[in-house]
Amino acid sequence: MSRIILPLLISLLMLPAFGHAQQDAGAILDAVKAQYDKVNDYKVRINAVIKMKGLSVPPMDATMYFKKPDKIQVESDGFAMLPRDAVGFHPAMFNKDEYDLVVQGTERVQNIECTKVKLLARSDTLRLQRAMIYVDTKRAIILRMDFDPGTGASATADFSYGLVDNKYFLPSRIDIEMDSPMRWQRPGQKVKPDDNAGDGKARISMKYIGYVVNKGIPDSVFENKAPTSPRRDKK
Amino acid sequence: MLSLVRYELAKTYRKLRTYIGFGLISVLIPLAYWGFSVAGDDMVRGMSGGLQQNFLFVGSLFNGWFVSNMVMIALFVHVPFLILLVAGDVFAGEATSGTYRILLTRPPSRTRIFTAKAISAVIYTYSLVFFLGLFSIALGLLLFGHGDMFIVRDDGIAIIARGELWWRFLFSYLLAGWAMCVVASLGILFSSFVENAIGPIVGSFAVIILFFILGNLPFEFFESIRPFLFTTYTDVWRKAFSDPLDFSAIGRDVLILGGFLLLFLGIAWTIFRRKDILS
Numbered sequence: 001m002s003r004i005i006l007p008l009l010i011s012l013l014m015l016p017a018f019g020h021a022q023q024d025a026g027a028i029l030d031a032v033k034a035q036y037d038k039v040n041d042y043k044v045r046i047n048a049v050i051k052m053k054g055l056s057v058p059p060m061d062a063t064m065y066f067k068k069p070d071k072i073q074v075e076s077d078g079f080a081m082l083p084r085d086a087v088g089f090h091p092a093m094f095n096k097d098e099y100d101l102v103v104q105g106t107e108r109v110q111n112i113e114c115t116k117v118k119l120l121a122r123s124d125t126l127r128l129q130r131a132m133i134y135v136d137t138k139r140a141i142i143l144r145m146d147f148d149p150g151t152g153a154s155a156t157a158d159f160s161y162g163l164v165d166n167k168y169f170l171p172s173r174i175d176i177e178m179d180s181p182m183r184w185q186r187p188g189q190k191v192k193p194d195d196n197a198g199d200g201k202a203r204i205s206m207k208y209i210g211y212v213v214n215k216g217i218p219d220s221v222f223e224n225k226a227p228t229s230p231r232r233d234k235k
Numbered sequence: 236m237l238s239l240v241r242y243e244l245a246k247t248y249r250k251l252r253t254y255i256g257f258g259l260i261s262v263l264i265p266l267a268y269w270g271f272s273v274a275g276d277d278m279v280r281g282m283s284g285g286l287q288q289n290f291l292f293v294g295s296l297f298n299g300w301f302v303s304n305m306v307m308i309a310l311f312v313h314v315p316f317l318i319l320l321v322a323g324d325v326f327a328g329e330a331t332s333g334t335y336r337i338l339l340t341r342p343p344s345r346t347r348i349f350t351a352k353a354i355s356a357v358i359y360t361y362s363l364v365f366f367l368g369l370f371s372i373a374l375g376l377l378l379f380g381h382g383d384m385f386i387v388r389d390d391g392i393a394i395i396a397r398g399e400l401w402w403r404f405l406f407s408y409l410l411a412g413w414a415m416c417v418v419a420s421l422g423i424l425f426s427s428f429v430e431n432a433i434g435p436i437v438g439s440f441a442v443i444i445l446f447f448i449l450g451n452l453p454f455e456f457f458e459s460i461r462p463f464l465f466t467t468y469t470d471v472w473r474k475a476f477s478d479p480l481d482f483s484a485i486g487r488d489v490l491i492l493g494g495f496l497l498l499f500l501g502i503a504w505t506i507f508r509r510k511d512i513l514s
Contacts, residue, residue, distance in 0.1 A: 054391030055286070056478045058383070062293055078397060079294040079383040087291055153289070178289070 025101035025117045031140040032091045032133075039168050041067040043212045046074075048082055052180050052202035057081065064088060064208075071222045083204050085128060085147060086157045086174050094131070098122055109134045109143040109158070141169050153179035164211040176204040236351065239343055243355035247321060250328075256317030256363050264306055264371050268378055271302045278305075279385055283392065296385035299375030300400050304386060304476075306371045311411065311470070315418040315443050316436075317363060322356045322422030323435035326507065330430035335510075345508050353500055356419045361412040368408040386476050393478055407475035410485070414469040417492050418443065420499035421465075427503040427510070465495040 048060045060080040064087065065073040072088035074080070099119040106115055114134035121129045134144035145157045155178030162172035180202040247253055271278070275297045280287065283296070329335045338348060384395045395403065421442065425435035446466040449457050461467050471488035474481060 056388075056391065056393035058394065058396040074291060074293045076293040079292070079296055079394060081286065081290040081292050081394075084289060084291045 025103045026096055028103070028115055028117055028135050028137060028140075029091065029094060029096060029101060031137070032135060032142060035140040035169055036091050039066075039068075039170065040214050041065070041217045042164075042170065042214070043217060044170075045209045046080075046082065046087070047207040047209065048080065049205045050081070050202065051204075053200070054180070055202075065217050065221050066090065067217050067219075067222065068092075071219075073222045082206065083155075083157075083176050083178070085155070086145075086176050086204075087206065089142075089145070089157070089159075089171070089174070091142065093128070094119055094133075098126060104132070107134060109136075110160075112136050112138075112143060114143055139169060155179070162208075162211075164213055168211075168213055170211055170213070171208050173208065174206045176202075176206075178202050178204070236347060239347060239351035240354050240358075243351045244358060247355050247359055250321075250324075252324065253321055253359065255320055256314075257366055259317065260310070260363075260367050260370060263310065264367075264374060267306050267309065268302060268374060271297075271305070272378065275302065275379070282387060283385065286392075294382065296383065296394065297379065298382035298384070299372065299377070299379045300382065300384035300397070300404075301375075301386075302379055303368075303371040303375040303404070304384060306375075307367070307407070307411070307472075310367065311472075312447070314364070314367065314411075314415060316440050318360050318415050318418050319422040319436045319439045321359050322419035323426050323439055324432040325352050325356055325423050326426040326503075327429055327432040327435050328426075331432055345510075346504070349504050349507050353420070353423060356423060357416050360415045360419045364408055364412040364415055368404065368411075372404060384476075388473070388477065393476070395476060395478065403475050407472040410475055410489070411472035413489060414471055414492055417465050417469070417496045417499070420496045420503070424499040424503040424506075427506040465492065468492050468495075 043063065043065050046062045046064055048062070050057050050060075060076065060078070060082070062074050062076040062080040062082060065071075065075075066088060070090060070092050072090075074082065074087060099121055102118045102120075104116040104118050106113055108114065113136075115137050117133050117135060119128075119131045119133065128147055131145055131147040133142045135141070136143050139161075141159070141161055143159055145159070146154065147157070148154050155176055158175045159171050160173040160175075161169045164170050178201065180200050276295070279295075279297045279301065283292070286292075326335075329338055343351075381397060383397050384400055386393050386395060418439070422435055422439045425439045426432070429435060443466060446464040450461050450464050450467050468488040468491050471485060471492065474485045474488070477484075
């Protein structure tokens with residue numbers, strides 16, 4: 001009898017703890033969002049460098065515009081290719097109604113103790129189906145994000161922050177390491193022994209320079225242009 | 236020597252056949268660009284499809300540079316034929332028009348006459364290649380605008396910054412001209428054999444097609460003979476778009492092409508020097 005009662009008792013005792021963990025995850029995400037909520041809009045220049053086997057691109061420059069709640073527009077004088085899930089990263093993309101949140105312990109990132117929060121999408125229409133964010137709870141900022149950009153690939157984004165106008169913590173640099181989407185081979189071309197060299201990872205580094213925060217950006221900047229928000233454009 | 240070259244050039248550019256190549260390019264490129272204007276954007280999207288799933292593309296890669304490069308890739312298989320229209324006529328044309336004897340009984344030596352004809356063929360070759368380049372780039376930029384260039388290479392895909400494109404295209408056309416000079420030398424070689432221009436033109440082109448096919452058959456046996464076919468090296472112009480520039484590979488290809496050029500011209504010169512004009 002005691003064999004049945006004991007596990008049952010332990011399970012019952014753990015239920016509030018599980019609920020507490022859920023609540024904590026939500027609170028952590030809310031705190032992160034509150035940090036970003038101070039920012040109504042911003043304009044920033046992005047310098048991006050991509051290193052990927054099978055792809056050669058020069059360093060790229062672009063200008064990104066952001067406006068609450070999740071309007072994002074990226075423009076460039078020339079051509080730029082930027083990682084979809086990271087370029088306009090904003091915690092608002094994680095809506096608590098759309099994701100299940102679980103705290104999964106702690107881990108040191110950039111020498112800072114971070115709380116790991118796992119996010120699982122409730123709908124399969126969301127582009128980001130799974131993510132793990134590493135939150136510096138003292139500053140309420142995300143220092144790392146592990147995510148699946150799709151097609152079975154995985155990616156890790158490391159965020160460095162700057163304090164803009166002595167008020168706003170905004171990314172000054174994002175370094176992404178992801179499974180390379182390039183599996184390039186010309187028809188008829190034989191694979192040379194050194195073709196499989198390397199770790200098959202793509203490395204993207206984006207520097208965010210010259211933030212102009214809360215100066216007002218007209219809606220026309222975002223009108224009649226292809227949406228660049230990564231939230232609901234799963235392909 | 237200069238007056239001999241000038242004389243040969245005058246003869247070349249006075250013939251209607253010389254302008255067939257220029258005319259064909261003038262017609263084909265606008266037609267190709269019309270096609271690109273309809274489906275070019277989809278073409279770029281298709282070529283970069285896998286990447287657009289993970290990357291946000293800002294700006295367009297469909298521009299004048301892209302179409303110029305695509306036209307070069309598409310037309311470069313046919314340009315040898317246009318080169319051979321003139322190069323194949325260099326000696327055979329003299330025989331056809333009955334001017335061989337008059338030409339060879341004049342004071343200049345056979346070597347000087349041969350050199351003048353070879354130089355005029357090289358000038359024609361470069362004039363056609365540069366016309367193709369200038370016309371395709373000028374019209375492309377006019378119709379589709381400027382920008383960075385998207386390119387498919389052996390080792391993957393690349394985007395080349397607009398600032399580098401002028402000199403890279405110039406370099407690629409210089410290399411393309413050099414490769415076409417080998418084609419011209421083959422035409423001169425065939426032309427020195429016979430007395431009718433059709434033979435050298437068709438014969439040389441048949442050799443080029445044969446070499447192209449042999450060079451691209453995916454069998455081990457043919458791979459072993461590839462290094463001995465000059466057509467293996469005629470796409471050296473594409474290396475002008477490699478990043479970083481592989482000067483050793485380009486230099487090697489240029490030297491090998493130079494070797495073929497000297498070989499073909501050497502044989503042609505030997506035949507021309509021994510040509511019996513009395514019979």
